[in-house]
Amino acid sequence: MSELAIHGGAPVRDTPFPAWPVWGEPEEQALLETLHSGQWGWSDREDSRVARFEAAFARSHHAEYGRCVFNGTVALEVALRALDIGYGDEVIVPPYTFIATATACLSVGALPVFVDIDPDTYTIAPDQIEAAITPRTRAIIPVHIGGCPSDMDAILQLAHRHDLHVIEDACQAHAAAWNGRRVGSLGDLGCFSFQSSKNINAGEGGIVITRNEGLAELCWSVRNCGRVRDGAWYQHERLGSNFRMTEWQGAILLVQVERMEELAARRERSGDYLGDQLSEIAGIARQRRDARVTQHGYHLFIMRYDAEAFDGLPRERFLDALRAEGIPCSPGYVPLYRERAIQTATSRLRRFVDGAETAYELPDCPATERACAEEGIWLTQNILLGAERDMDDIVEAIAKIKAHAGELATA
Numbered sequence: 315m316s317e318l319a320i321h322g323g324a325p326v327r328d329t330p331f332p333a334w335p336v337w338g339e340p341e342e343q344a345l346l347e348t349l350h351s352g353q354w355g356w357s358d359r360e361d362s363r364v365a366r367f368e369a370a371f372a373r374s375h376h377a378e379y380g381r382c383v384f385n386g387t388v389a390l391e392v393a394l395r396a397l398d399i400g401y402g403d404e405v406i407v408p409p410y411t412f413i414a415t416a417t418a419c420l421s422v423g424a425l426p427v428f429v430d431i432d433p434d435t436y437t438i439a440p441d442q443i444e445a446a447i448t449p450r451t452r453a454i455i456p457v458h459i460g461g462c463p464s465d466m467d468a469i470l471q472l473a474h475r476h477d478l479h480v481i482e483d484a485c486q487a488h489a490a491a492w493n494g495r496r497v498g499s500l501g502d503l504g505c506f507s508f509q510s511s512k513n514i515n516a517g518e519g520g521i522v523i524t525r526n527e528g529l530a531e532l533c534w535s536v537r538n539c540g541r542v543r544d545g546a547w548y549q550h551e552r553l554g555s556n557f558r559m560t561e562w563q564g565a566i567l568l569v570q571v572e573r574m575e576e577l578a579a580r581r582e583r584s585g586d587y588l589g590d591q592l593s594e595i596a597g598i599a600r601q602r603r604d605a606r607v608t609q610h611g612y613h614l615f616i617m618r619y620d621a622e623a624f625d626g627l628p629r630e631r632f633l634d635a636l637r638a639e640g641i642p643c644s645p646g647y648v649p650l651y652r653e654r655a656i657q658t659a660t661s662r663l664r665r666f667v668d669g670a671e672t673a674y675e676l677p678d679c680p681a682t683e684r685a686c687a688e689e690g691i692w693l694t695q696n697i698l699l700g701a702e703r704d705m706d707d708i709v710e711a712i713a714k715i716k717a718h719a720g721e722l723a724t725a
């Protein structure tokens with residue numbers, strides 16, 4: 315076995331993985347056409363670029379309606395406002411996610427209540443949700459983390475039993491499907507992001523999709539300053555804001571959505587292949603894929619690292635060695651309830667809601683703690699656009715580090 319690259323040996327790989335974003339002449343053409351059209355802002359016309367993209371994206375995700383907004387964070391906020399969730403309400407969210415899942419709740423005055431993740435799938439643990447429900451609970455936001463759908467059967471049943479809304483945070487889960495149905499269309503509303511790193515990319519952008527016409531109208535209104543379709547320009551019926559998407563974004567997205575299925579299929583082939591190959595290496599487990607996950611979105615390839623199987627080599631040191639071998643990787647999130655922004659905003663809101671000062675209480679989320687501090691390792695979606703031999707490099711690099719783990723752990 316060759317010497318580790320972190321110690322000066324030759325790396326397994328010295329070529330980059332596929333670049334992101336993927337784009338070409340169609341995107342260039344679409345932008346030029348938008349420029350020459352002189353119509354650069356949002357309009358309510360059915361043939362606008364944004365409206366055509368809304369229809370195409372909603373259709374591809376088994377929903378009837380799509381309402382574009384300018385990013386995924388406000389997509390969540392629009393969804394909450396459309397459901398009239400606000401001051402003093404509670405919303406159940408997992409703590410292993412991007413901060414927007416929780417800050418969207420706080421932005422509308424609702425309290426995020428954290429429920430731990432399943433230790434194998436890293437998605438919200440449905441068997442722990444019930445204990446977190448109170449008379450103030452209005453909704454659950456399952457996050458399809460890394461593109462892996464949450465257990466939507468259990469979540470929808472629970473929501474039905476307790477009369478709660480379900481907003482899917484599908485910001486990382488374009489094209490993912492649960493039991494054959496695309497995510498975002500399983501709950502009341504589904505939110506996606508088109509920010510630069512996402513599997514469909516317009517630099518920034520977001521959409522809320524739904525099968526419910528009434529909710530679609532409310533989303534239309536909230537993202538358009540609370541206007542109503544048949545109302546006057548200066549008639550504002552509810553609290554909303556200018557969350558509208560531009561035609562530039564719509565133009566790019568109309569082309570990007572055409573690329574979605576092919577790129578999603580490539581990622582899934584690579585992700586599944588990589589997962590199979592890694593199953594040969596003790597101490598590396600892939601994010602568990604439930605049999606009902608009929609399509610994995612693979613925004614991330616998430617691995618679970620067991621330092622014990624690597625002679626006690628801490629994860630951070632393993633990551634340094636893997637990067638040195640030419641494999642870009644990262645450790646992922648901090649538990650959201652440990653972020654100062656969440657603690658401060660939650661404490662302030664609680665003070666107003668409860669009328670009393672209470673210290674911020676850390677929830678008991680051992681699986682999240684383990685995922686964040688010791689276990690979780692991420693590879694980004696562009697890596698999965700590579701061929702089998704690119705995946706083989708990842709496996710080879712991990713096997714190489716494992717063979718030298720003892721010496722690296724004590725170095």
Ligand SMILES: Cc1ncc(COP(=O)(O)O)c(C=O)c1O
Pocket residue numbers: 385386387388411412414415457483485486507508509518519520
């Ligand atoms: C799970 C999740 N939710 C929400 C968002 C927010 O999306 P945006 O960055 O477009 O505001 C992101 C984006 O990183 C995300 O990963």
